[in-house]
Amino acid sequence: MIKKRIRVTISLIFIAPVFVVLAIIAMALGHLLNFMHLRRASEKTVHFLLDILVWWIFICLGMHLHIEGKENIPAWGKKVCYIANHQSMIDIPVLYGSGMWCGLVAKQELFRIPLLHGLLKILKCVAIDRSSLRASLQSILKGVEQIKQGYPMGIFPEGTRSKTGEIAEMKAGAFKMATKPGALVVPVAMKNTRNTFEAADSFRIVQVYVKIMEPVDTSVMSEEELKVLHTKIEEEIKEAYALLPGPYDKR
Numbered sequence: 001m002i003k004k005r006i007r008v009t010i011s012l013i014f015i016a017p018v019f020v021v022l023a024i025i026a027m028a029l030g031h032l033l034n035f036m037h038l039r040r041a042s043e044k045t046v047h048f049l050l051d052i053l054v055w056w057i058f059i060c061l062g063m064h065l066h067i068e069g070k071e072n073i074p075a076w077g078k079k080v081c082y083i084a085n086h087q088s089m090i091d092i093p094v095l096y097g098s099g100m101w102c103g104l105v106a107k108q109e110l111f112r113i114p115l116l117h118g119l120l121k122i123l124k125c126v127a128i129d130r131s132s133l134r135a136s137l138q139s140i141l142k143g144v145e146q147i148k149q150g151y152p153m154g155i156f157p158e159g160t161r162s163k164t165g166e167i168a169e170m171k172a173g174a175f176k177m178a179t180k181p182g183a184l185v186v187p188v189a190m191k192n193t194r195n196t197f198e199a200a201d202s203f204r205i206v207q208v209y210v211k212i213m214e215p216v217d218t219s220v221m222s223e224e225e226l227k228v229l230h231t232k233i234e235e236e237i238k239e240a241y242a243l244l245p246g247p248y249d250k251r
Contacts, residue, residue, distance in 0.1 A: 004199075004200045007062070007202075007203060008197060008200060010060075011060040011062075011197075014056075015056065015057055015060050018053060018056050019053060020115065022049050022052060023050075023053070023115055023116075023119050024115070025049055026045070026046045026049040026050055026119070026122070027046075027119060027122055029042070029045050029046070029049070030042045030043075030046040030122045043101075046122060047101050050096060050119075051096070054093045054097040055097060057090075057093050058097060061196045061197060061206070062196065062203070062205050063090075063196050063205070063206050063208050064205050064206070064207050064250075065094065065097055065098070065208050065210065066207060066209045067098045067210045067212070068209075068210065068211045068212065069211055069212035069213060070099055072212045072213060072214050072215060073099050073100060073186070074152075074184050076150075077150045078184060079147050079148065079150070079181050079182060079183040079219075080102070080147070080153070080186060080215070081147060081152070081153050081154065081183040081186070082095065082100050082102055082152065082153070082154035082186045082188055083155060083157060083174075083175070083185055083188065083233050083237070084154065084155075084156055084187075084189070084190055084237070085158065085162070085167045085189060085237055085241060086156035086158050086160070086162060087162050087165070087191075087194040088161060088193035088194040088198055089161075089197060089198070090193045090194075090196050090197050091161075091190055091193050092104060094193055094208060094210060095154060095188070098212065100152070100186070100188065100212070101123075102124075102151070102152035102153050102154040103125045103126060103143070103146055103151055103152070103153050103154070104120075104123070104126070104156075105126050105128050105140070105143055105153070105154070105174075105177070106120060106126070106128065107127070107128060107130065108127040108128060110127075111127045124146055124151045126139050126142045126143050126146070126153075127139065128140075130159065136173075137173075140173070140174070141180075143155070144176070144177055147177065147178075147181045147183050148181045153177060153183075155174050155177055157170035157174035157175065157234075158171070159174075161194075162194075163194075163198075165194070167234070167237060167238050167241060169234070170230050171230070172230040174230075175229055175233070178218055178229075179218045179221075179226050182217075182218055183218060184215040184217055184218070185218055185229070185233060186212060186213065186215045187212075187213040187216070187236050188210065188211070189211045189213070189237045189241040189244060190208070190209070190210050190241075191208070191209045192206055192207060192208045192244075192246065193208055195208075196208065205248075206247045206248070207248060207249060207250055208247075211240045211244060213240060216229070216232075216233070
């Protein structure tokens with residue numbers, strides 16, 4: 001417990017000032033370029049600045065990121081929905097650090113943090129109220145519209161972070177964000193992210209593994225195939241996750 005507190009505290013001391021500076025610059029330049037109707041330039045600028053932030057977070061947390069399947073990331077502008085398992089607050093930086101820039105469906109509490117609120121907005125993230133089925137559906141529909149406009153989206157269909165390392169059942173409703181616009185579903189398995197922060201138990205370098213699997217084109221699937229899509233993707237992610245090494249094992 002003491003090691004965890006020391007590790008996390010030291011990491012946050014180094015992360016916080018860099019986060020504030022880069023987040024402010026990214027938001028300012030992003031909004032300016034959008035105002036000038038330079039959408040792609042805005043996206044590239046924001047991603048470049050936040051890429052620096054993400055890798056600084058990895059360094060401060062003592063992470064070594066291993067990525068498999070980067071060639072499966074679809075070209076920018078296609079209708080894409082990333083589906084990933086969820087263990088840690090660090091999952092979002094890991095997605096971005098792996099090259100999967102997307103808007104995410106994130107819990108509404110994160111949008112109440114002033115600086116983070118602005119950053120999530122410029123990244124096209126959508127707030128979700130998990131206590132209300134109607135509000136959750138509206139959030140999914142917002143994600144659908146953004147996918148239709150060419151903004152990739154991502155979602156953690158387990159609904160909450162796993163504290164045990166086991167992947168929970170993935171909710172079928174979350175997949176509507178991908179199936180309604182006929183998006184490419186990209187399954188993603190992430191392992192050991194929790195060991196870098198919430199479950200940090202030593203000062204050793206943590207090996208974080210990400211496997212990006214081949215996209216599934218929902219636009220050509222039958223109604224019967226769409227009904228079992230969540231089960232198929234869940235099984236695929238679980239199988240990939242089981243084969244990934246532990247937090248201190250190098251592949």
